[in-house]
Amino acid sequence: MISLNSVNVILSSKEILKDITMEVKEGEVFSILGPSGCGKSVLLQNIIGLMKPNKGEIIIDNIDITKCNKKELNQIRKKCGFLFQHSALFDSMTIEENLAFPVLQHTNLSYDIIKEKINEKLKIVGLNGINDKKPSELSGGMQKRAALARSIILEPKYMFYDEPTTGLDPIMSNVINDLIIDLNKRLNITSIVVTHDMKSAFKVSDRLGLLYNGEIIVQGDKEYMKKIDDPYFLQFIEGETNGPIDLNFIKR
Numbered sequence: 453m454i455s456l457n458s459v460n461v462i463l464s465s466k467e468i469l470k471d472i473t474m475e476v477k478e479g480e481v482f483s484i485l486g487p488s489g490c491g492k493s494v495l496l497q498n499i500i501g502l503m504k505p506n507k508g509e510i511i512i513d514n515i516d517i518t519k520c521n522k523k524e525l526n527q528i529r530k531k532c533g534f535l536f537q538h539s540a541l542f543d544s545m546t547i548e549e550n551l552a553f554p555v556l557q558h559t560n561l562s563y564d565i566i567k568e569k570i571n572e573k574l575k576i577v578g579l580n581g582i583n584d585k586k587p588s589e590l591s592g593g594m595q596k597r598a599a600l601a602r603s604i605i606l607e608p609k610y611m612f613y614d615e616p617t618t619g620l621d622p623i624m625s626n627v628i629n630d631l632i633i634d635l636n637k638r639l640n641i642t643s644i645v646v647t648h649d650m651k652s653a654f655k656v657s658d659r660l661g662l663l664y665n666g667e668i669i670v671q672g673d674k675e676y677m678k679k680i681d682d683p684y685f686l687q688f689i690e691g692e693t694n695g696p697i698d699l700n701f702i703k704r
């Protein structure tokens with residue numbers, strides 16, 4: 453389980469995250485939605501321990517990571533997989549070498565076992581047989597799937613996705629969405645997805661939270677969120693407004 457209790461983050465004297473409280477249950481996919489600049493990346497960086505909040509608790513696997521030292525944080529990170537917007541594969545390495553890299557770094561497994569793992573993960577993302585290709589020989593969508601295979605190579609208990617569908621065409625976005633759902637079901641991975649892609653968020657998530665100006669202004673399960681059938685809500689999500697947003701939809 454991942455839970456945040458009253459998390460506050462101040463950067464350059466500005467309060468970027470305000471009193472964030474949320475909970476992601478075991479095996480659940482939780483999406484954090486919100487327009488550009490609302491604090492999604494800062495929130496994710498705090499959850500994965502790249503930043504420390506000024507106040508509050510961030511509990512992963514029953515451990516408050518805000519109180520962890522580097523070594524303890526590394527132990528928790530071993531249980532986590534990350535797919536970032538620009539999770540670049542190493543260009544000079546083949547796909548197999550890319551996938552082997554984290555396993556060689558973190559385990560003493562024999563190469564036969566590592567190879568088995570690589571082939572298994574490539575199969576999951578529908579890329580079996582591309583072991584010897586270089587990233588430059590793959591399409592953008594295939595690179596994303598290869599990066600996803602690499603991020604699950606150590607069989608994480610938790611997955612963090614930062615804008616997983618950004619820059620992909622609708623068909624490839626759907627492939628990634630289906631993979632997020634499949635991984636969640638097949639491997640029971642507890643996942644957090646940070647995105648401004650509402651369609652994708654509604655497809656992959658069990659629950660969603662809307663971040664606006666550093667605050668989670670509404671959160672709930674998919675059915676509850678779907679009922680917020682309000683033009684302001686859509687404006688908010690799609691970022692189609694420049695002026696202040698009427699947040700009355702939350703109170704209705």
Ligand SMILES: Nc1ncnc2c1ncn2[C@@H]1O[C@H](COP(=O)(O)OP(=O)(O)OP(=O)(O)O)[C@@H](O)[C@H]1O
Pocket residue numbers: 463464468486487488489490491492493494495648
């Ligand atoms: N290191 C930093 N120092 C000061 N301010 C920062 C820092 N990082 C982010 N911010 C500010 O925090 C706010 C939230 O930024 P953040 O990158 O989290 O937004 P976002 O929701 O991820 O946006 P986008 O979808 O465009 O990536 C912005 O106003 C940004 O300028």
